[in-house]
Amino acid sequence: MAAVIDLNGVSIGYGDSAPPVLVDVTLSVERGSFVAIVGPSGVGKSTLLRVVAGLHKARTGGVTIHQDQRPAHRPVGLVFQDARLLPWRKVVKNVQLGLEGLPISAADRLRRAEDALKLVRLDGYARRWPYELSGGQRQRVGIARAMAVDPDILLMDEPFGALDAITRNNLQDELRRIHRETGKTILFVTHDLEEAVHLADRIIVLGGTPARVVRDVKNDAGRDGAVFRDQVEKLRLEIADNYSI
Amino acid sequence: MNTRTSLSLSALGVVAFLLGWEAVARSGVVPAGLLPSPSAVPTAFLAEVQRGIWQKMVVASLSHYAVGLALGTFLGVAFGTAAALWRVWDAFQSWVVRMLRPIPAIAWIPFAIIWFGVSEGAASFLIALTVFWINYYASYSAVRGVDKDLIELGHAFGQGGLIPRLFKIILPGALPGILSGLRAGLGQGWMTVVAAELFGISGLGMRMMEASGLLATNIVVLYMVTIALLYGVSDFLFMQVQARVLSWQR
Numbered sequence: 001m002a003a004v005i006d007l008n009g010v011s012i013g014y015g016d017s018a019p020p021v022l023v024d025v026t027l028s029v030e031r032g033s034f035v036a037i038v039g040p041s042g043v044g045k046s047t048l049l050r051v052v053a054g055l056h057k058a059r060t061g062g063v064t065i066h067q068d069q070r071p072a073h074r075p076v077g078l079v080f081q082d083a084r085l086l087p088w089r090k091v092v093k094n095v096q097l098g099l100e101g102l103p104i105s106a107a108d109r110l111r112r113a114e115d116a117l118k119l120v121r122l123d124g125y126a127r128r129w130p131y132e133l134s135g136g137q138r139q140r141v142g143i144a145r146a147m148a149v150d151p152d153i154l155l156m157d158e159p160f161g162a163l164d165a166i167t168r169n170n171l172q173d174e175l176r177r178i179h180r181e182t183g184k185t186i187l188f189v190t191h192d193l194e195e196a197v198h199l200a201d202r203i204i205v206l207g208g209t210p211a212r213v214v215r216d217v218k219n220d221a222g223r224d225g226a227v228f229r230d231q232v233e234k235l236r237l238e239i240a241d242n243y244s245i
Numbered sequence: 246m247n248t249r250t251s252l253s254l255s256a257l258g259v260v261a262f263l264l265g266w267e268a269v270a271r272s273g274v275v276p277a278g279l280l281p282s283p284s285a286v287p288t289a290f291l292a293e294v295q296r297g298i299w300q301k302m303v304v305a306s307l308s309h310y311a312v313g314l315a316l317g318t319f320l321g322v323a324f325g326t327a328a329a330l331w332r333v334w335d336a337f338q339s340w341v342v343r344m345l346r347p348i349p350a351i352a353w354i355p356f357a358i359i360w361f362g363v364s365e366g367a368a369s370f371l372i373a374l375t376v377f378w379i380n381y382y383a384s385y386s387a388v389r390g391v392d393k394d395l396i397e398l399g400h401a402f403g404q405g406g407l408i409p410r411l412f413k414i415i416l417p418g419a420l421p422g423i424l425s426g427l428r429a430g431l432g433q434g435w436m437t438v439v440a441a442e443l444f445g446i447s448g449l450g451m452r453m454m455e456a457s458g459l460l461a462t463n464i465v466v467l468y469m470v471t472i473a474l475l476y477g478v479s480d481f482l483f484m485q486v487q488a489r490v491l492s493w494q495r
Binding site: 053054055074076078080082084086087088089097098100101102129130131145149 | 394395397398399400401402403404409413414417418420493494495
């Protein structure tokens with residue numbers, strides 16, 4: 001399988017002089033895979049995602065996104081922990097945000113936004129204001145907005161962290177369905193091990209001070225049962241071993 | 246409290262105020278020349294309208310007001326936004342702003358007359374000056390207060406360039422604050438209209454000055470009421486527009 005992104009010796013720090021929080025991250029993500037990045041808070045998971053999205057500069061190292069040549073798309077689609085909708089735009093206009101400035105007609109923009117809303121099962125909500133939606137619905141709009149740009153890779157920054165347990169479970173199932181249906185490559189940051197084991201087919205564990213990749217495992221533990229619990233427990237110990245304050 | 250109750254309470258308040266005023270004026274506690282009764286106002290109104298003075302003064306003041314308000318608002322929002330967006334520009338102009346800000350518009354009257362003569366332009370200039378500062382500060386803090394996360398969102402979705410960032414994220418996000426500056430300017434603008442016209446530029450303020458020179462206090466009150474009504478109407482209309490523009494807010 002071909003890689004969609006390659007990270008090569010990436011290290012991350014804040015400010016100019018503070019010591020780096022995350023060092024020497026070298027990994028490549030295969031097309032169509034679902035990769036979870038886990039680790040304790042403060043380890044630089046979210047920042048790593050921002051580096052991939054081009055929102056934060058790595059201190060050293062490089063990120064390569066292997067875009068394919070299809071027209072009118074953006075390399076990454078980002079989903080935030082807070083849904084981060086523009087409150088002055090109706091739902092369908094929020095979904096179109098990333099399409100503005102791409103060389104497509106207004107009609108195509110609208111069509112793609114409506115398709116994306118259909119994908120997250122929110123067709124019928126296009127004309128609502130964000131404040132009229134529940135937290136889970138808002139997060140679905142956030143996913144639709146990222147999917148609408150037809151990204152090479154979908155980046156998700158603890159997207160379900162702020163939701164209640166039932167909504168979170170629903171959206172996890174929805175996300176697996178979306179992954180299955182669209183075959184998108186997904187890079188998913190979470191501090192919730194069960195969520196990672198539940199969703200991803202590969203799990204990357206960050207830990208230590210400064211943090212680095214301490215484990216990179218294939219995950220086929222299934223969604224529940226003894227194998228699932230074993231996998232979660234194994235990762236939990238892994239993180240505890242590398243957790244030093 | 247529903248809208249009807251609150252509206253009738255407001256009406257009741259106005260009626261009580263007028264009745265109290267009328268009672269004091271009629272009781273003879275204060276000499277009639279010093280405090281005209283509100284019931285003397287309609288007579289004055291009819292007389293002024295018949296001579297065509299009232300209409301002329303209202304139109305004159307409205308035109309000073311409109312020009313000054315438009316100019317002051319536009320420049321205030323533009324400079325306030327620019328200062329909030331660019332650190333370098335902000336630092337460059339911050340002490341100039343500190344020096345100019347405390348000077349009230351009426352202190353500029355001598356210069357207004359020297360530069361523009363006793364003319365419409367002078368009145369509009371003074372109004373624009375008042376309105377400018379209000380909008381400058383309102384826009385400055387509104388733009389500064391725009392959620393940084395939304396700006397990051399713009400960058401993530403290809404809207405990080407100056408134009409899309411400004412028009413899709415920053416200005417819409419700052420709009421509630423900018424509009425409250427506009428509204429404050431609406432009121433301050435009327436106050437400056439009167440002050441600017443007191444020195445002889447045709448309008449409500451000039452007419453009040455003339456009438457007070459003749460001790461025609463009922464005419465003075467008529468124009469005070471006129472200003473109050475004009476402000477009331479413009480503020481009411483503004484609120485209607487604002488409710489529409491901000492309908493996305495809960």
